[in-house]
Amino acid sequence: MRIGIYIGSLAACLCLLPRTGAAGSTGEAGIEKRIDKLLARMTLEEKIGQLSQPVYVRDDQELLTRIEQGLVGSLCVTESQIFTPAQRNEIQRIAVEKSRLGIPLLFGFDVVHGFSTIFPTPLGLSASWDEEAARETAAVAASEARSYGIDMTFSPMVDVSRDPRWGRISECYGEDVLLNTRFGVAAVRGYQGENLTSPTSIGSCVKHFVGYGMSLGGRDKQFTEISRRSLLETYLPPFEACVRAGAVSVMTAFNDIAGIPASANPFTLRTMLKERWRFDGFTLSDWDAVVELMNHGVAGDEAAAAERAVTAGVDVEMRSATYRNLVRSVKEGRVNIRTIDDAVRRVLRIKFRLGLFDRPYVDEAVAMASQLTPEHRAVARRTAAESMVLLKNNGVLPLSPDMKLSSLTGPFASNRDLLGWWTGHGRQSDVVTVAEGIRQGKPASMTVVEGSAARQSVRTTVICIGESGATFGESHNLTDVTLSRSQIEMVREAKAGGSRVVVVLFNGRPLVLTPIMDYADAILVAWHPGVEAGNAVADVLFGRVNPCGKLTSSWPKDSGQIPIYYSDRTSGRPRENRYLNVDGQPLFPFGFGLSYTQFRYGDLRLSSPSVGPQETLTVRVDVTNAGTCDGKEIVQLYVHDRVASVTRPRKQLKDFKKVFIPKGKTVTVEFRLPADELALLDADCRQVVEPGEFDLWVGTNSHDLLHTVFEVK
Ligand code: BGC
Numbered sequence: 001m002r003i004g005i006y007i008g009s010l011a012a013c014l015c016l017l018p019r020t021g022a023a024g025s026t027g028e029a030g031i032e033k034r035i036d037k038l039l040a041r042m043t044l045e046e047k048i049g050q051l052s053q054p055v056y057v058r059d060d061q062e063l064l065t066r067i068e069q070g071l072v073g074s075l076c077v078t079e080s081q082i083f084t085p086a087q088r089n090e091i092q093r094i095a096v097e098k099s100r101l102g103i104p105l106l107f108g109f110d111v112v113h114g115f116s117t118i119f120p121t122p123l124g125l126s127a128s129w130d131e132e133a134a135r136e137t138a139a140v141a142a143s144e145a146r147s148y149g150i151d152m153t154f155s156p157m158v159d160v161s162r163d164p165r166w167g168r169i170s171e172c173y174g175e176d177v178l179l180n181t182r183f184g185v186a187a188v189r190g191y192q193g194e195n196l197t198s199p200t201s202i203g204s205c206v207k208h209f210v211g212y213g214m215s216l217g218g219r220d221k222q223f224t225e226i227s228r229r230s231l232l233e234t235y236l237p238p239f240e241a242c243v244r245a246g247a248v249s250v251m252t253a254f255n256d257i258a259g260i261p262a263s264a265n266p267f268t269l270r271t272m273l274k275e276r277w278r279f280d281g282f283t284l285s286d287w288d289a290v291v292e293l294m295n296h297g298v299a300g301d302e303a304a305a306a307e308r309a310v311t312a313g314v315d316v317e318m319r320s321a322t323y324r325n326l327v328r329s330v331k332e333g334r335v336n337i338r339t340i341d342d343a344v345r346r347v348l349r350i351k352f353r354l355g356l357f358d359r360p361y362v363d364e365a366v367a368m369a370s371q372l373t374p375e376h377r378a379v380a381r382r383t384a385a386e387s388m389v390l391l392k393n394n395g396v397l398p399l400s401p402d403m404k405l406s407s408l409t410g411p412f413a414s415n416r417d418l419l420g421w422w423t424g425h426g427r428q429s430d431v432v433t434v435a436e437g438i439r440q441g442k443p444a445s446m447t448v449v450e451g452s453a454a455r456q457s458v459r460t461t462v463i464c465i466g467e468s469g470a471t472f473g474e475s476h477n478l479t480d481v482t483l484s485r486s487q488i489e490m491v492r493e494a495k496a497g498g499s500r501v502v503v504v505l506f507n508g509r510p511l512v513l514t515p516i517m518d519y520a521d522a523i524l525v526a527w528h529p530g531v532e533a534g535n536a537v538a539d540v541l542f543g544r545v546n547p548c549g550k551l552t553s554s555w556p557k558d559s560g561q562i563p564i565y566y567s568d569r570t571s572g573r574p575r576e577n578r579y580l581n582v583d584g585q586p587l588f589p590f591g592f593g594l595s596y597t598q599f600r601y602g603d604l605r606l607s608s609p610s611v612g613p614q615e616t617l618t619v620r621v622d623v624t625n626a627g628t629c630d631g632k633e634i635v636q637l638y639v640h641d642r643v644a645s646v647t648r649p650r651k652q653l654k655d656f657k658k659v660f661i662p663k664g665k666t667v668t669v670e671f672r673l674p675a676d677e678l679a680l681l682d683a684d685c686r687q688v689v690e691p692g693e694f695d696l697w698v699g700t701n702s703h704d705l706l707h708t709v710f711e712v713k
Contacts, residue, residue, distance in 0.1 A: 165478050203354055316343070386548065
């Protein structure tokens, strides 16, 4: 038996060894030398092959032949065509053992909010304001995916988005630059871990570079008109931070930037990304974004599209196959071979860093044992509960254990469609429904009747409504984000029947809840929480978890207010920035979320009334848990430059802290604000710290805040 195990694992180890590529690349210098040697042996066709990322389709013989010919560098794997680890090894074997140079393939996949264990959608997770949750969920996803044979994820998406009509708002971390930056960096760290060669790390491809979240009118892939200022202030910073955190790849976007498509934009790709930020990984176009340069009207044929993209700095082409034309473009002198060599070097560098040359295969047994483990489920349950946002509560929550009869109803009560968009390798059959979570988690004394909303004897009705995973996500845009009429009716009828009404909302985007505000006694935003949905909802409803999430988008009163966001600029007549029928305020402001306890803020104080441009201001505030249970509070710090050379946002989030405060206790929360974080872009887009007075606020959301003023000298 022991011998059997030994031989079995030895065989497994042997089959993991590659045919080519001497093992043990020693550091970065060693990698560059190995790349030099490989480049010297590659034909132009093989080089361009490394720049091609076709989509993997099962049993596509032509694709397998191209892999054998060394004409494919990486594969884009999709949810509907996902392979088994064994099949993945077989494909890899063709590249490593049958192609002339034995260069391993890199397998990319959308591991967006989990691989087998699905976590809350990114917008939902951002409501936890907990970067550690972003890191931890990404690390779990990476361990499942890498063991399965996925080397790179097309994630995180750090497209700042302020338009809930746009279906892809669910994939970003909300409307704010700082949140997208911090969550993006945490996700990159979680995916990539300490060491990319680790069997639990994957490469991270941050997307979509850049400005895709601007989505004019909420329409996906619509042209965008983005000024240099908003590019530099709003859309680029999260990418820069992710690149500096080590993201190995960057995906170019579908939109255009002031007339130049993002996938052919030398300013963003070469000047900013590769030169100023010294990004040394590879850029990857989004799906067909290179061939679509023809639709944009900036390339007349496929060869011209390829030439524009590669010259602008797009190293690898996803799905479309225009780069095959580059062989001729180089031979005829329209594209410099140095451009191609640089792009190939970048791809090979990342393959070396990922350890693919030394360890191209995965262990199939390890792969299967690594998926959806109880430990991973526990992370999913915890992060889902931490992401939930309590928008209203007139005292009905938490449901009390001595409640005799309660009912559970609504289209999402027994529905497993709670995984959101990009479900990776997750399965709906693994989802715990709300009904199951409540049945398992309710106090023994409580009777729950499923599916009867308006019975007289029922004192409290829990209604699960919202939107299905198919109503948000890529190309799933809406003109109106108000709850559906039938769901509004359901809430009103339950109230009319005499029940106290608890609404649990499952949603990918901010929704307009105005029509139910007078009828719901409590509203809990659960997002699409992932595999542990029902357990996490039960944890919050029964008070085992005190809700602490806060919105990372402003929720409008009416769809016509969109875009509405807290950091818009001051104007000449703010009072007129409204409509005749609706005022200029959101229904729920950015940063809003209630708790089962109450927090009181007091004694906001500064280390000094003024700071020099090189100095740091220390800000302290006392936060008291004045309620009856322990809780976590997300303390937010905002600033505003009172008089500057250019208009400034009304408020800008500069820092936040999530703190646990036991009931009855007061904690002092401290922030350090270096004056250089108050820099702005002047009229010529140069970064300067201008002297003058600043408003500073600290508080529980972007609206309810303590205020003070300080001066920058
Ligand atoms: C999406 C990307 C995604 C890619 C690969 C595209 O349509 O825009 O976000 O990574 O497909 O699936």
